[in-house]
Amino acid sequence: MSKHGTIRRYTLILEKVGKDRYPSFEMIKDHLFDHGFEVSSRTIQRDLEQIRFEFGIEIMYDRNRNGYHIDPETSINTESFLRFLEIVNTAELLTESLKESKDSLDFISFESHGALMGIEHLKPLLYAIKNQRKVGFVHENFDKETKRDYIVHPYLLKEYQNRWYLIAIIENTDQFRVFGIDRIQTLELLEAVFKPDIKINPMALFENIIGLNYSDDEPEEVILSLTPLQAKYVKSLPLHGSQETIMENENEVHIRLRIVPNYEFKQKILMLGENIKVLKPQRLVDDILRTLTATIKNYGQKNTPSSFGVVKK
Numbered sequence: 452m453s454k455h456g457t458i459r460r461y462t463l464i465l466e467k468v469g470k471d472r473y474p475s476f477e478m479i480k481d482h483l484f485d486h487g488f489e490v491s492s493r494t495i496q497r498d499l500e501q502i503r504f505e506f507g508i509e510i511m512y513d514r515n516r517n518g519y520h521i522d523p524e525t526s527i528n529t530e531s532f533l534r535f536l537e538i539v540n541t542a543e544l545l546t547e548s549l550k551e552s553k554d555s556l557d558f559i560s561f562e563s564h565g566a567l568m569g570i571e572h573l574k575p576l577l578y579a580i581k582n583q584r585k586v587g588f589v590h591e592n593f594d595k596e597t598k599r600d601y602i603v604h605p606y607l608l609k610e611y612q613n614r615w616y617l618i619a620i621i622e623n624t625d626q627f628r629v630f631g632i633d634r635i636q637t638l639e640l641l642e643a644v645f646k647p648d649i650k651i652n653p654m655a656l657f658e659n660i661i662g663l664n665y666s667d668d669e670p671e672e673v674i675l676s677l678t679p680l681q682a683k684y685v686k687s688l689p690l691h692g693s694q695e696t697i698m699e700n701e702n703e704v705h706i707r708l709r710i711v712p713n714y715e716f717k718q719k720i721l722m723l724g725e726n727i728k729v730l731k732p733q734r735l736v737d738d739i740l741r742t743l744t745a746t747i748k749n750y751g752q753k754n755t756p757s758s759f760g761v762v763k764k
Contacts, residue, residue, distance in 0.1 A: 456488070458539055460488055461502055461536055462533060462536045463486055464502065465529060465532070468510055468521055474518050474519060475518050476519070478518075480492065507526060509526045545559070569634070569635050575640050576605055576608060576617055578640070580605045583604075583647055584640055584641060584645075585604060585605075586603060586638060587602045587638075587641055588635045588636060589636040589637050590636070591634040591636065593634065601621060602621070603622060603628070605619045606627070606651070607619075607653040607654065609657065616631055617630045627656060659709070659711050660715075661710060661719065664715060665711070666713070673707070673712060674705060674706070674731040675707075675728070675730065676729075677705075677726060677728075678726045679699075679701065690716075693707075693709040693710060694706055694708050695707050705730070712732075717735075
């Protein structure tokens with residue numbers, strides 16, 4: 452079995468154990484079979500052991516329930532690991548295709564052109580996080596068009612929209628900052644170490660938001676109305692883990708999120724244009740309306756719909 456097949460099995464097992472409540476061994480085996488994997492019981496048992504011992508996800512068996520579950524207290528972040536498996540799985544699949552046919556890349560179009568700047572910083576930053584080593588670097592602020600030297604305590608690497616960011620605490624402060632690795636220059640791994648605050652959970656900063664701009668605000672109920680066609684895309688790639696469909700008919704679909712509305716979330720709404728409408732909260736409705744009104748003003752009175760041959764009724 453190829454690496455691609457093994458990684459895919461790991462993903463299916465974790466999805467089954469995480470989604471269902473205490474699936475039995477036979478249910479896991481049937482789930483794999485339904486997705487094209489006719490493997491032995493010994494292979495599945497070995498997969499469970501590999502996931503547990505190599506990747507730090509404790510898949511435990513409960514005799515009373517005759518099923519398996521993930522122990523959250525002793526396991527790494529499962530959602531992050533599934534995303535990692537997705538990336539590795541895609542890479543393995545493309546590698547196998549390239550080995551089979553050298554012209555495979557002629558039929559693949561990647562989103563961006565050129566290399567992502569700063570990608571070489573991932574490995575030393577990950578090492579620094581794992582070993583509590585301070586790092587120093589120069590960081591460029593695109594908005595202010597300035598560069599500044601920093602010494603930081605690194606806590607977390609975060610991916611968002613195919614870019615990587617470092618979540619760190621600046622030396623002699625107690626506040627997290629987000630640094631784009633594409634704007635980091637002259638990175639230096641320092642000999643000095645820091646003692647992580649065990650009360651701080653950097654992952655928690657992003658649980659209730661979309662993107663990078665976090666706050667201490669409490670999450671709130673957000674209700675969106677989507678066209679049925681747009682809803683299919685949003686269902687297949689949810690905006691947030693809290694997303695749920697609460698109403699659906701032939702004209703519109705309502706989804707509910709429990710998040711802290713931030714800049715990135717607002718941008719996602721604006722990207723969907725006339726295919727989406729904010730129903731709640733009213734503060735967000737007003738904010739989106741102000742932005743759209745200002746956008747229309749940017750085009751002036753000459754560029755009204757009637758000036759393009761559209762007849763006003």
